């Protein structure tokens with residue numbers, strides 16, 4: 005299609021027109037003087053290859069990504085956005101650190117609480133309390149973010165982190181420690197939802213996916229640091245108290261910074277504070293003209309109005325209805341919750357939380373060091389995911405990761421069988437005591453399991469916001485996040501009991517079976533979404549999971565992006581509406 009021609013429909017890969025439902029889908033043409041020349045060249049290039057059957061340059065206006073494309077098409081990322089992303093991702097770090105230190109703390113607490121050794125049940129309660137708190141807070145955080153603002157929620161989570169940390173550091177009784185873990189969990193739950201949401205609302209579309217993975221990098225980095233410090237403080241008297249106390253530093257930094265930082269433009273528009281919304285946008289997009297900023301605010305207003313209901317509870321109710329009754333939304337929900345459930349039910353966190361205990365049991369004296377290697381692998385392969393999530397594609401890395409995890413779990417299950425461990429009461433009975441070759445097999449395959457996990461299912465579910473259209477994104481991601489914490493709660497509160505009742509070999513075989521079923525789920529239900537416009541994702545999910553169509557479209561987008569990056573764009577701010 006020639007540049008400048010106006011169009012009112014977008015076609016999917018199969019050449020079908022997308023529904024033109026006046027409320028949700030209005031399209032407009034984006035053009036700029038220099039820009040349109042380049043665009044024409046770009047279109048010609050694609051046409052030459054006979055691959056430009058769909059109109060990639062037509063975007064839905066009622067999605068905030070649209071103006072982000074216009075503004076950032078020719079512009080680098082502003083320092084303001086970098087600062088906001090950096091400060092918001094401290095929540096990711098807190099999530100990682102606070103869930104990470106428990107593994108070594110469980111070992112080094114010794115008899116410090118009530119003068120008694122912790123039982124397996126007690127360990128499970130201390131671990132699960134944070135997941136329970138996170139589950140409760142995660143369910144409420146989506147609505148609270150709309151009522152009181154993202155920034156207020158982050159500040160509130162900081163208060164929860166502080167109260168939780170102080171309660172734990174000063175704990176001499178088991179129940180005070182458990183209460184501290186629960187309160188800290190409220191902070192973790194809020195942070196786990198708000199931080200990616202905040203980042204996605206301020207991030208320019210072109211780098212949104214990567215910025216989301218940065219949050220995951222902070223998260224896994226936080227876990228790694230917690231393990232490292234845990235190992236260092238293992239033999240220090242009251243070392244675990246120092247470990248918990250240190251978590252106050254990042255949270256105080258985040259709280260202080262956020263006192264001086266704004267909320268997202270979208271929230272200001274929701275509250276009718278258009279002045280403030282423009283001010284934040286102007287700082288985020290330094291080179292943008294007033295016209296573009298005005299346009300962006302207008303679009304955010306359209307977006308806000310597109311959620312029916314005069315009062316907030318009414319809007320929330322309508323969002324929930326919209327989420328469950330529209331087929332594309334329901335499929336998005338199945339995928340979002342499905343992936344988060346798979347992430348937890350394939351057992352990774354049981355290793356995160358109890359790896360120290362497991363490695364001690366199979367004969368490793370320096371179990372903390374092995375735990376560091378495991379969480380280090382998680383961090384390094386999250387970095388690999390950062391580079392490959394768009395290049396190789398989300399679906400592909402999932403379908404590499406899950407079978408890899410299945411094989412590693414099966415081999416661990418076999419190795420545990422030969423080591424012959426039985427958990428009886430509070431002690432583990434090992435048939436072949438000491439360090440054995442089966443012990444090495446377990447370590448090697450747990451490390452491989454960590455690598456395959458981090459590459460795929462550890463990272464991809466947090467891309468959840470791209471599954472949902474803007475008007476149901478808050479509730480959709482809230483339910484998916486709650487699924488994550490519910491799964492985490494179930495696994496962390498039953499893992500040691502499973503080891504006791506169905507043996508470690510049975511437990512790992514159980515996770516292997518779930519990983520195998522999960523592979524089948526992803527194969528049939530998870531389309532390739534890399535490089536797709538959000539609106540295209542909705543089209544893909546309209547009448548099925550459309551795996552084949554998604555793969556064809558994703559391939560085409562990849563080629564287009566590659567071609568586009570070879571073209572030189574010069575800054576332009578002109579917008580001509582069709």
Ligand SMILES: O[C@H]1[C@H](O)[C@@H](O)[C@H](O)[C@@H](O)[C@H]1O
Pocket residue numbers: 103220223224227347353356382462463466488492
């Ligand atoms: O994506 C993260 C990451 O994989 C962490 O290592 C894990 O502990 C979390 O539960 C998960 O949500």
